[in-house]
Amino acid sequence: MTTLEKAQLWLTDTFDDDTKSIIKQWIAGNPDELEDSFYRELEFGTGGMRGIMGVGTNRLNRYTLGQATQGLANYLNSQFAGEEIKVAIAYDVRNNSKEFGKMCADVLTANGIKVLLFKEHRPTPELSFTVRDKKCNAGIVLTASHNPPEYNGYKVYWNDGAQIVPPHDAAIIKEVYAVKFEEIKFTGNDELIEWIGEEQDAVYIDACIENSLYQEDKTGYDNLNIVFTSIHGTTYTTVPQALKKAGFTKIDLVKEQMIPSGNFPTVASPNPEEPAALEMAMDLARITNGDIVIGTDPDGDRLGIAVRNLDGEMQLLNGNQCNTILTYYILDQWQKAGRITGKEFIGSTIVTSDVFFDVAEKFGVDCKVGLTGFKWIGKMIRDFEGQEKFICGGEESFGFMTGDFVRDKDSCGSILLACEIAAWCKANGKTMYQYMIEIYKEIGMYYEGLINVVKRGRTGAEEIVEMMREFRENPPKSIAGSPVAEIKDFQEQSMVNVATDMKSVMDDIPKSNVLIWYTEDGTKVCVRPSGTEPKIKFYVSVKDSVNSEAEFSLKLKQLEHKIVQVKADLKL
Structure with missing residues (x-):
């Protein structure tokens, strides 16, 4: 079916007048917009369904979301026939998220499914x-994570609290694509909606405190200067309250960014991976003599952490550095408490630094690795429940989770843990940055870069396919001066x-369009087309040894230069 034919199907009485008017305008005089809006259907990737809001099959709108929700309803009714089915729905601060959340609730209730719907936006x-x-039985969250303001998205969770994985993901997608737009039941039944809000926040915050903190005497909690920003996102509802309830008293908020807004007016991008997103928080930390700066993305699952470096300046840690500190500290606390028996594990992903293998080996626990996305760490927890104890897990894209009470990356629990570490470090006369160097001195120094x-x-998607084909047929023979040893x-x-x-053969991990090259000196390059954004990603990890704090800065510059060499060698 041609793009035009697909667009013309949206000119029937199934669709509203505004939608039909826009399509007619495109057919008459905007073929490029018509092509980009209809050339494909949005797919479920590693982070669910995510796309630009607007009209068309390649856009997030009432009909594509309705189709997804009707397909989910059909699947739930087949899986739990004869039972009362309940689905929780949350949504972030993005434009249209609240309306999309209610619309999804209407489709579910129209299909006889009870919905627990948050009254206002809440973190994923x-x-x-x-x-x-x-x-x-399931959950839905409307969010596009850290994408630009024009995006929104839709993620589905199963009854274990983790995002859907095989076999449910493929089965749900099959149901979704079997739904015709005219079959979507949009007329809901409000009697099947239970509204939830602040009372659920309290239960969640208590669980974060219980699972994320280790110092019984709250060492240094009252002496830590914290600067926090929600970057206009959902965590204004949870993180400040959690910090206060845990016992932290010196908390400065970036007030301009605590106002929820889907336009994210004070930043170019609401992504805590980018230093610019934390610029206002950094400025505030200079005024308040902050020890730690923390920011979260719009749906509150990712966090960025900045601490004072060896020169006393605030510096954003990358995701692997942050997770190294958190993981090492947790395992050290478990070891001191005699809780490690040899039947514990931490979770990681194939694009994340191999430093976590070294940390796990030091403390005598297993490090399990899955595909990109926290849904695979959630699957690990479920697969090994009752056999091995999950301690914590993380991935390079600024996500971490402590314990298994949440089955997705969780900024709130991770922030509490990070602040405890910062307070403990300060009470012992050092910074988190110095603590990180101590860890690297013991297990080896890693540094990472994302390109x-x-x-x-459509043209871009075709170019990405061609790039992956070329890399498979003609892999590099050496990278940054070191021969490629393993592919x-x-x-x-x-x-x-x-x-x-x-x-x-390595069939312990499901198939995925990912390549990894290892060189003889330990450099790792992972190549992966994004599942939710129009880009191809290159995850680079380089390593060395470091013997003292004095030589750390020099070693860091050398590793940074090596990543520049990798980029040049791959012609990126």
């Missing part, structure tokens, strides 16, 4: 927690030893 991890806490190559539209292809589920040309 609170939705994950609520699914299990309220014994729901994003943006390719928009992993997760689509073919194969691993090749370059020196011997021996190929082995």
